Amino acid sequence: MTQFNHIMACIDLSDYSPMTLGYALDLAGKADIKVTICSIVPLREVNPVFMAGMMYPCREDTKEYLEELKTNRIAQINELIRTRYPEFDGKTDIRIKMGYPAEEILAMIDEIDPDLVVMANKGRSNLSSFMFGSSAEFVFRHCRKALFSVRDKHIFKRMYSGNELPESSALRTIIAAVDFSPWTEHILARAGWVAKITGAKLHVYHCIGTKELSWIxxxxxxxNTFSEEQFLPKAKQRRRERLEDQIKAAGIGEMAGIEITIDSGDPCEQILSAVKNLRADALVLGPLGHSRSVKFVLGSTIEKIFRHSPVPVLRLSPDICI
Incomplete structure (x- = not known):
C-alpha cells in the first residue's frame, strides 16, 4: 500500500490557510510525515518597494524591508500553528519566497521534491468562481506531484457570500474514482492508504461513459440490435469482478468495508452525484484518463471535477506510472 512521506502545504495567510494546514497536518500527524510549509509573497505587495528603492535609494532600504517582510510572514505562520495546531509547533519547515504565486509554488515543488502538495482551491482573492489562469488551477494543471486540492464542502458555492470561514473536516468516506486506465491500481492504493490512516470508509466508483456506450x-x-437494458447488467458485473481483482492487486484486498459502485452516464456528472449521494469527504482521481494527454485539456473530466467538486480532490502524480 503506497504512502506519502513528505507533504508540502501551500498557504497565503488567507481565510483558507487554516483549512489547508488542518488537512495537511492531520495526515502528517496520523502517519508521521514530514511537512514543509510554503508561502509566496506576491509581487504586487513588493513592487512598490522596489520602485521606491529605485527612485529614492538613499531613503528606502529595499533589502532590509524584504527580509522584514519574510520574517513577519514566518512569525504569522508560527503563530497560526501555535494557536490552532500546537502539537506541530517547531516541527515544520517554513519556506518563504517572493514572486508570482503559481510559478513560485511549482519551482518550490521541484526544489523540495514532496510526495504530496496540499493547497486550497481559493486564496486571498476569494474568487466567487474559478477563472482560467488562477493560481490554484494553474498549479493543478502543471504540478507533477500528487496534489490535494482542499475545500470546505459545507460552504462550497459559486456565489457564497456568508460569513462562515472554511474549516478542515474529518475524512469519514473516501471515493476512489477509477476508469481502468493505467493509473487504476495506483488510485486504489493511494486511496486505500489514506482511508487506512484516517479510519475512513473506502468506496470504489466506476462509470460506464455515454461515449463508450455509443461506440459499442x-x-x-x-x-440495430443493441439493447442497453440487456447490456448494462452484464457489463457492470464483469467490471465489478475486474475491480475486485485490481483491489487485490493494489494491496488493499484485506481492508474491511470496501464498497464498489458501477453506474453509467456522463462520468463527471455521475461522479459528482456520487459524491453527494454517498456523502463523501474526499475524492481520489488519477492524473489523466484514457486519453493520456501530456497536458490537462480545458474541459476534461478531471478538470471539470476539480472545478465543481464540493469536497477535497486528491489528484495523483502524472509520473506515477513512468
Missing part, C-alpha cells in the same frame, strides 16, 4: 452501440453486430 455503433459497432454492435447485427446492426
Amino acid at each position: 452501440k455503433s459497432h454492435y453486430m447485427p446492426e
Whole structure:
C-alpha cells in the first residue's frame, strides 16, 4: 500500500490557510510525515518597494524591508500553528519566497521534491468562481506531484457570500474514482492508504461513459440490435469482478468495508452525484484518463471535477506510472 512521506502545504495567510494546514497536518500527524510549509509573497505587495528603492535609494532600504517582510510572514505562520495546531509547533519547515504565486509554488515543488502538495482551491482573492489562469488551477494543471486540492464542502458555492470561514473536516468516506486506465491500481492504493490512516470508509466508483456506450452501440453486430437494458447488467458485473481483482492487486484486498459502485452516464456528472449521494469527504482521481494527454485539456473530466467538486480532490502524480 503506497504512502506519502513528505507533504508540502501551500498557504497565503488567507481565510483558507487554516483549512489547508488542518488537512495537511492531520495526515502528517496520523502517519508521521514530514511537512514543509510554503508561502509566496506576491509581487504586487513588493513592487512598490522596489520602485521606491529605485527612485529614492538613499531613503528606502529595499533589502532590509524584504527580509522584514519574510520574517513577519514566518512569525504569522508560527503563530497560526501555535494557536490552532500546537502539537506541530517547531516541527515544520517554513519556506518563504517572493514572486508570482503559481510559478513560485511549482519551482518550490521541484526544489523540495514532496510526495504530496496540499493547497486550497481559493486564496486571498476569494474568487466567487474559478477563472482560467488562477493560481490554484494553474498549479493543478502543471504540478507533477500528487496534489490535494482542499475545500470546505459545507460552504462550497459559486456565489457564497456568508460569513462562515472554511474549516478542515474529518475524512469519514473516501471515493476512489477509477476508469481502468493505467493509473487504476495506483488510485486504489493511494486511496486505500489514506482511508487506512484516517479510519475512513473506502468506496470504489466506476462509470460506464455515454461515449463508450455509443461506440459499442455503433459497432454492435447485427446492426440495430443493441439493447442497453440487456447490456448494462452484464457489463457492470464483469467490471465489478475486474475491480475486485485490481483491489487485490493494489494491496488493499484485506481492508474491511470496501464498497464498489458501477453506474453509467456522463462520468463527471455521475461522479459528482456520487459524491453527494454517498456523502463523501474526499475524492481520489488519477492524473489523466484514457486519453493520456501530456497536458490537462480545458474541459476534461478531471478538470471539470476539480472545478465543481464540493469536497477535497486528491489528484495523483502524472509520473506515477513512468
